[in-house]
Amino acid sequence: MPFHKYFSTLFLLGFLFLTACQGFKFDPWPESPYGIHHTVQKGQTLYQIAQVYGLDMEVVRRANHILDASKIKVGDRLWIPGARRVLSVSKNSSPLRSKTTRTAKKKKMHTARPRKGLLIWPAKGTLTSGFGKRNGRKHEGIDIAGPKGTAIYSAAAGEVVFSGWGPTGYGKMVIVKHAHHLTTVYAHNSKILVKKGTHVKQGQKIALMGSTGRSTGPHLHFEVRNDTEPKNPIKYLPIRR
Numbered sequence: 036m037p038f039h040k041y042f043s044t045l046f047l048l049g050f051l052f053l054t055a056c057q058g059f060k061f062d063p064w065p066e067s068p069y070g071i072h073h074t075v076q077k078g079q080t081l082y083q084i085a086q087v088y089g090l091d092m093e094v095v096r097r098a099n100h101i102l103d104a105s106k107i108k109v110g111d112r113l114w115i116p117g118a119r120r121v122l123s124v125s126k127n128s129s130p131l132r133s134k135t136t137r138t139a140k141k142k143k144m145h146t147a148r149p150r151k152g153l154l155i156w157p158a159k160g161t162l163t164s165g166f167g168k169r170n171g172r173k174h175e176g177i178d179i180a181g182p183k184g185t186a187i188y189s190a191a192a193g194e195v196v197f198s199g200w201g202p203t204g205y206g207k208m209v210i211v212k213h214a215h216h217l218t219t220v221y222a223h224n225s226k227i228l229v230k231k232g233t234h235v236k237q238g239q240k241i242a243l244m245g246s247t248g249r250s251t252g253p254h255l256h257f258e259v260r261n262d263t264e265p266k267n268p269i270k271y272l273p274i275r276r
Contacts (some may be wrong), residue, residue, distance in 0.1 A: 068114040077109050079124050087124045088115050089204035089249065117201060117249075154190035154271040155237060157221060158244060158255045166267040175265035176220065182227055183253040185244035187237040190219050190257075191273075198231045205256070206248025209241050217271075221259035223250045230249035 055196040073084060081104040084090040096104055098114050107113070162180030167174060193213035202206035205222040209229060212218050225245025233243060246253045 044152065070114055071118045071121055072112045073115050073118075073121055073124070075107055075109055075111040075113060076124070079107075080104075081107050081113075084115075084124050087122050088118050090115070090117070111274045149213075152273045154216075154217075154219070154259070154268070155188065156272055156275070157190045157219070157257050158185055158187045160185060160244070160255070163254060166265075166269065176222075176256050177268050178254050178256055180252065180254040181244050183243075183245055185253070185255075186240050187221055187224065187242040187244055187255055189237060189239050189241050190259075191217070192237045193219075193235060195229050195231055195235060195241070198227050198229055198233075201248070204249035206250060207242070207245065208248075211235060211241070216262050218260045218262075220256070220260065222256040223248050223254060225253070 046094075073088075075084070076131045081095060081101070082092045085095045088095075089144065090091045092104060095101075095113060095115065098116050101107065155180075158179050158181060160179040162177060163180045164174060165179035166177055187209075189211050191211075191213045193211040195209060197210035199206065199208070201222060205220075207222075207224040207227055209221045209224065209227055210218060211221075221242055223245055224242040224247060226243040227241070228243070229235060229239075244253050244255050250256075257268055258272055259266045
């Protein structure tokens with residue numbers, strides 16, 4: 036074997052041995068060519084920044100070669116792998132959370148009791164993932180798979196309170212606020228057909244199914260929230276026949 040090939044092989048084996056001993060996990064995100072730079076503002080922590088962009092703090096830490104997560108300072112430019120645009124970072128900056136989050140625990144939640152048929156199915160397709168834990172993480176909605184471009188409908192009458200690119204994992208997203216303190220979320224759309232402030236009817240077409248954001252194929256990620264608390268959508272939807 037030529038010396039240079041022998042040396043390369045030896046180096047690779049040594050690297051694999053060392054990383055295995057240290058519990059290193061290969062992470063494609065830090066090397067991703069897609070992303071944006073986020074400038075740290077006063078009061079922001081690495082954990083908060085990572086959460087808003089839908090990433091694990093360790094991913095952001097490794098992507099920026101940060102040894103101590105508590106040492107970031109105002110003005111630092113952090114590479115956010117996979118992000119499409121700069122988001123506003125604060126404790127309640129996600130469009131899926133509101134300022135009522137902190138006070139919700141102090142007062143009794145307005146409860147819309149689950150009732151079959153209160154909402155309609157937002158899309159035709161196959162139910163591929165339910166509400167609850169999935170792969171060790173909480174799945175706060177259900178997934179309905181179908182061909183790209185499948186029509187997505189508002190599950191009930193209400194007002195569009197968000198229309199655009201959501202947190203990193205959600206892709207193109209629509210949020211509709213309804214009566215009874217209910218809110219529905221429609222994510223991973225290929226195209227959005229309504230704007231913020233639009234009043235929609237139950238069954239009105241609001242988007243087209245897609246695979247934007249963190250998605251493995253065309254589907255609708257559908258959430259139902261009572262104020263800010265995720266609820267199992269199946270309890271509000273009619274039985275499929």
